[in-house]
Amino acid sequence: MHGLGNDFVVLDAREHPLPPMTAAAARALADRRTGIGCDQLVLLEPSDAPQAGHAFRMRIFNADGSEVEACGNAARAVALLHGEAVTIETRGGLIALEPLDGGARVDMGAPRFDWEAIPLAYAMDTAAMPVGWPMDQGELAQPMAVNVGNPHVIFFVDDADAAALETLGPVIEHDPLFPERVNVNIASLAGPDHLKLRVWERGAGLTRACGTGACATAVAGIRQGLVHSPVRVSLPGGDLVIAWTEGGSILMNGPAAESFRGSFDWDDFALGAEA
Numbered sequence: 001m002h003g004l005g006n007d008f009v010v011l012d013a014r015e016h017p018l019p020p021m022t023a024a025a026a027r028a029l030a031d032r033r034t035g036i037g038c039d040q041l042v043l044l045e046p047s048d049a050p051q052a053g054h055a056f057r058m059r060i061f062n063a064d065g066s067e068v069e070a071c072g073n074a075a076r077a078v079a080l081l082h083g084e085a086v087t088i089e090t091r092g093g094l095i096a097l098e099p100l101d102g103g104a105r106v107d108m109g110a111p112r113f114d115w116e117a118i119p120l121a122y123a124m125d126t127a128a129m130p131v132g133w134p135m136d137q138g139e140l141a142q143p144m145a146v147n148v149g150n151p152h153v154i155f156f157v158d159d160a161d162a163a164a165l166e167t168l169g170p171v172i173e174h175d176p177l178f179p180e181r182v183n184v185n186i187a188s189l190a191g192p193d194h195l196k197l198r199v200w201e202r203g204a205g206l207t208r209a210c211g212t213g214a215c216a217t218a219v220a221g222i223r224q225g226l227v228h229s230p231v232r233v234s235l236p237g238g239d240l241v242i243a244w245t246e247g248g249s250i251l252m253n254g255p256a257a258e259s260f261r262g263s264f265d266w267d268d269f270a271l272g273a274e275a
């Protein structure tokens with residue numbers, strides 16, 4: 001499945017338990033040459049608290065095998081797969097999915113802004129971080145940080161396409177300022193209440209779209225008064241619409257699609273010795 005070209009292998013283990021997922025198995029499945037290939041592996045499992053009304057749990061593994069808290073594009077894909085409105089568990093908290101024609105609307109929960117929630121390695125104002133990274137045309141400075149279940153750092157620049165994100169992304173992702181690493185968002189104004197966004201994703205690199213990145217960047221833009229809700233966010237793979245007001249939760253609306261569906265015997269997967 002995919003959301004604007006951010007692609008996933010979705011394993012639906014709600015009825016058929018799988019062996020415990022390991023980072024090595026996730027890496028093997030995500031490998032685009034020796035595995036199936038995806039930006040993230042998405043694993044659906046039964047909820048531990050079915051009585052609480054959370055229908056099931058969505059676990060997300062980046063292509064590097066790291067398990068993470070949130071994935072906006074995958075949430076819309078799972079909404080489409082499930083086929084009816086549902087609240088599900090993620091490591092980043094509960095999210096509400098509502099399938100729509102050709103996509104979904106997702107309540108991603110409320111963003112968090114304090115430095116410990118991002119998390120950062122030490123205290124600072126996350127609305128105007130006194131840090132910068134050198135880049136060809138000067139310095140990429142004064143970012144903002146937002147946690148939308150997962151950590152995001154956001155730079156607003158004149159032209160998002162001009163930033164060398166493929167070189168800056170990994171440098172910032174692995175900077176010790178971010179003890180859990182970080183997703184790197186470079187955005188520019190594309191019109192009234194319209195942002196252009198490119199994302200270097202933690203654990204996956206440059207992707208065609210990042211749903212949580214669009215949420216974090218829209219929230220940062222609204223807080224800075226650069227745009228007003230709802231914000232249209234244009235990513236390389238297409239557009240999302242993000243609505244948020246201070247103190248509320250983030251509503252993300254956009255497309256999702258299923259590329260291929262099949263079933264297989266897990267034991268037939270030759271995941272290689274490492275897995």
Ligand SMILES: N[C@H](CCC[C@H](N)C(=O)O)C(=O)O
Binds near residue numbers: 202209
């Ligand atoms: N790379 C992200 C997870 C996937 C997020 C992205 N694919 C989305 O649609 O939100 C992280 O490590 O937090």
